[in-house]
Amino acid sequence: xxxxxxxxxxKEIMDTFRDKKTIFSSIIIPxxxxxxxxxxxxxxxxxxxxxxxxxxxxxxxxxxxxxxEMFLKSNDNVNIIKTKDYKKTLDxxxxxxxxxxxxxxxxxxxNGEKPEINLIxxxxxxxxxxxxxxxxxxxxSYTNHIVVKRLExxxxxxxxxxxxxxxxxxVSKEGGTGLLLxxxxxxxxxxxxxxxxxxxxxxxxxxxxxxxxTLEPLLTTKANRISILMGKxxxxxxxxxxxxxxxxxxxxxxxxxxxxxxxESATLSIKSIAIITLVCLEMALAFSSIELAISFYARNFKExxxxxxxxxxxxxxPAYLTMFVDGRAVPEYYFHIPIINTIGIIKExxxxxxxxxxxxxxxxxxxxxxxxxxxxxxxxxxxxTVIFRN
Amino acid sequence: MxxxxxxxxxxxxxxxxxxISFKVEEGKVFGLLGENGAGKTTTLRMLATMLxxxxxxxxxxxxxxxxxxxxxRGEIGILFGGETGLYDRLSARENIEYFGLLNxxxxxxxxxxxxxxSRSLEMEDYIERRVGKFSKGMKQKVxxxxxxxxxxxxxxFDEPTSGLxxxxxxxxxxxxxxxxxxGKTIIFSSHSMNEVEKLCDEVGIIHKGKMIEVTSLEGLKExxxxxxxxxIFVSLVGEKNE
Ligand SMILES: Nc1ncnc2c1ncn2[C@@H]1O[C@H](COP(=O)(O)OP(=O)(O)OP(=O)(O)O)[C@@H](O)[C@H]1O
Ligand SMILES: [Mg+2]
Numbered sequence: 001x002x003x004x005x006x007x008x009x010x011k012e013i014m015d016t017f018r019d020k021k022t023i024f025s026s027i028i029i030p031x032x033x034x035x036x037x038x039x040x041x042x043x044x045x046x047x048x049x050x051x052x053x054x055x056x057x058x059x060x061x062x063x064x065x066x067x068x069e070m071f072l073k074s075n076d077n078v079n080i081i082k083t084k085d086y087k088k089t090l091d092x093x094x095x096x097x098x099x100x101x102x103x104x105x106x107x108x109x110x111n112g113e114k115p116e117i118n119l120i121x122x123x124x125x126x127x128x129x130x131x132x133x134x135x136x137x138x139x140x141s142y143t144n145h146i147v148v149k150r151l152e153x154x155x156x157x158x159x160x161x162x163x164x165x166x167x168x169x170x171v172s173k174e175g176g177t178g179l180l181l182x183x184x185x186x187x188x189x190x191x192x193x194x195x196x197x198x199x200x201x202x203x204x205x206x207x208x209x210x211x212x213x214t215l216e217p218l219l220t221t222k223a224n225r226i227s228i229l230m231g232k233x234x235x236x237x238x239x240x241x242x243x244x245x246x247x248x249x250x251x252x253x254x255x256x257x258x259x260x261x262x263x264e265s266a267t268l269s270i271k272s273i274a275i276i277t278l279v280c281l282e283m284a285l286a287f288s289s290i291e292l293a294i295s296f297y298a299r300n301f302k303e304x305x306x307x308x309x310x311x312x313x314x315x316x317x318p319a320y321l322t323m324f325v326d327g328r329a330v331p332e333y334y335f336h337i338p339i340i341n342t343i344g345i346i347k348e349x350x351x352x353x354x355x356x357x358x359x360x361x362x363x364x365x366x367x368x369x370x371x372x373x374x375x376x377x378x379x380x381x382x383x384x385t386v387i388f389r390n
Numbered sequence: 391m392x393x394x395x396x397x398x399x400x401x402x403x404x405x406x407x408x409x410i411s412f413k414v415e416e417g418k419v420f421g422l423l424g425e426n427g428a429g430k431t432t433t434l435r436m437l438a439t440m441l442x443x444x445x446x447x448x449x450x451x452x453x454x455x456x457x458x459x460x461x462x463r464g465e466i467g468i469l470f471g472g473e474t475g476l477y478d479r480l481s482a483r484e485n486i487e488y489f490g491l492l493n494x495x496x497x498x499x500x501x502x503x504x505x506x507x508s509r510s511l512e513m514e515d516y517i518e519r520r521v522g523k524f525s526k527g528m529k530q531k532v533x534x535x536x537x538x539x540x541x542x543x544x545x546x547f548d549e550p551t552s553g554l555x556x557x558x559x560x561x562x563x564x565x566x567x568x569x570x571x572x573g574k575t576i577i578f579s580s581h582s583m584n585e586v587e588k589l590c591d592e593v594g595i596i597h598k599g600k601m602i603e604v605t606s607l608e609g610l611k612e613x614x615x616x617x618x619x620x621x622i623f624v625s626l627v628g629e630k631n632e
Contacts, residue, residue: 007491011480018479213475217537220438220468221492222460384441385401 001230004223008231012205016235022200026239030193030247037185038254055079056131056138059086059095066105068117071142078138090122096131097121099139109146183327187346188319189247191339194280195287196312197243198236202288205232206295207304215387229292229381233374236292240284272349275359279342282366286373287311293377297386319343327351335361338369391416392437392544392575397446398599399432406432408599409446414577414592419570421590422579423623429599430579431470434548437577438468451543464493467542469550474533478522482513482532485521486539493540500539507535510568511561530558534565545569547578551585563588583623597627 001009016022059081062069072078081095089095102108102116109115117139122128148158209215218228268276291308298304318339325334327347335341341362348355380386392414399407407429414420422430435441437448439459448455453462476485483504490500508517511531516524521532537545547566551559566589569576580586586593586607593610595603603626605613 004492007488011477011484011488014484015477015479212477213471214477215475216435216438216440216470217468217475217489218492219440220463220466221489222464222494223492224460388435388441 001234002227004227005231005234008223008228009234012201012232012235013238016201016204016239019200019204022204022239025200026197026243027246030197030243031250031253034185034189034247034250034254035257038258041258051127052130052134056097056134057081057095058131058135059083059089059098060101061086061098062101062105063103064105066101067109068101068105068139068142072099072138075138078135086120090120090128093122093125093127096125096128097135099135183347183350184323186251186350187343188323189251190244190276190280190346191283191343192312192315192319193247194240194244194283195315195339196240198240198284198288199291199308199311201239202236202291202295203301203304203308205235206292207298207301208295210296210298210387211300219387225381226378229378233289233292233377236288237284240288241281244280244284268350269352271354272352275349275354276346279345279359279362279366282363282370283339283342286366286369289370289373289377293373293380296377296381297389299389315339322347328353330358332358336365338365341365392420392448392450392577394433394437394448395446397433397436397443397448399429399436399441400444405599407436407443410596410599410601411446412594412601412604414575416575417570417573418591419566419576419578419589421586421593422577422596423581423583423586423593424579424596425581425627427598428596430596431548433596434468434470434546434577434579438466438546439463464540465542466544466546467537467540468546468548469533469537470546470548471550471552474529476521476529476532476536479520481520482508482517482524482528482535485532486536489536490539495540503539503541504535507539511535511565526555527558527561530554530561534562538569543574545574545576545578547576549579549581551580551582595623595626602626 055077057079058072060069060072073080081089083089083095086095086098090098098118098120100116100118100120102118105115119132119135121132147161151158151160209218219225291311294307294311295304298307318337322334322340322343325344325347327349328351330344330348334344335358341358345359345362348358394410394412396409396411397407398405398409410429410433412420422433424430432441436443437450437455439455439462443456450462451465453465455462477488480488486504486507487497487500490503491497495503504517508514511534513528513531513535516528521529524532545566547562550562550566554562563585566576566578570589578589590607592604592606594601603610
């Protein structure tokens, strides 16, 4: 770094990170976004999870003491609510299901007739519906018990009812749905943040400088234009890196709030973190110069914001399109498409696929973009019609 | 010494500055007088190396404007516009120091300069505070100090008092007079005759990109046998408009 670049860089870093707006949009937001998602997902599911672990709340309508009633009363997974008006309890969801046991229940079973059981529930309530299937399972375990007894009475092995033995196991080395979420969101977020994380800084360093009329004295100092531009460029890159790092920290916090977020045993190895760092840095290097160029082209702060906000939206499209692509089967041509290649690499690395050909192609392209964009930015910064557009 | 030689600037089909020449002797104050859009800012931007002249050049203290722009920049200080550009989140000292560093000064030299400037401009009370909440007058002083921190021999001011209140105008005028007494060469633009009369040794009247008159203050009054500079200006410009 040349002397003047260093001076500009140091000043811009200090100036940028004294700005509460920048701190908020480049550090706070990326940090809280993952924990927020984790929290919301956790909130929705944990209520259901909690409910499913507690005993089922039922009301019982039964005319005489019978075996099923005894069974339900002694079952720890069932909680019987005493009520006179069972409709009202169901309306208030005090009992989630009403179990109505038909007349002469034990008698009929004994005689091989089919006694009735009615489950009354509210199909507009998810909780009631869930309780219905749970109580069904519990009643089924009682009737299974009867079936086994009957078969044994006939001298038949109850195993006859299970002709095959189905066992299932997942091929994924690491955890299930958690990993899915992880491999969908993380590449998306990291790529976006490394590309757009520098935007607030870029806006201030280009258009902001014009608007506050500090550009003119700056351009008449001994420092040449390229050194000034580079100092600003590195500041924007650093802001992008900080935003990306903040997002990663947010991700780690999220896994603490809701471990399911990460999947059971998924870890980011040093190797994968190194590769992710590489491709994210390339994104930041490429996008920072474009953002700075746009910002210098704009007449003022507002105009810069107007030009720069579509950049984020533009990025969302490829990011969204690749959301559901499996890291184990990223098509080869993806690595020739900007942005998508970076997302592709991160997706691979997360599922422990290390394809160095892919990394090489992606890095190669990114270097081309970095060089190209920097050239354009330097050209623009030297153009009078850009700097003095009024 | 500044010698401007046949300098012009074209923006697409607009001729902003049209073949202007003039000389400013060392230690003199030269006033560029003209209406809105006359080409004052464009002229000063060219002399400050921000814009490249379409034709012509200038010699500034022995350096050629086109061939040695970096050396020219080392000789000059600028203050453009009344609304002074400062970094709000930096303290007054940090604002001034930044421009000192960018002009190649050492931190030690800068702090000696800031010491001196904050005394002469009476900024001691707030030199360490961030400028964001400063009053206009306070900001004005910081901007003046910033423009002069590297002790340039030549100063360019572009309408330094436009949009300022009476107190701030007085600060700027006092500052320019002090610079003059230190022997600095100054070009400043204005559309106020009054201001030119107060501060200048020589005046150049610029109209629609052309320099229509370069003369000393006395010369101007003598030539037109008028005491009132406003009248002279109006009659000069009127002549050209016919
Ligand atoms: N960057 C530019 N692009 C195109 N035209 C320009 C540019 N800068 C100035 N001009 C034009 O050149 C002419 C001279 O402008 P200039 O700003 O030098 O005038 P001025 O004397 O400083 O006026 P004012 O008193 O309003 O500041 C005007 O017609 C202006 O529109
Ligand atoms: Mg002007």
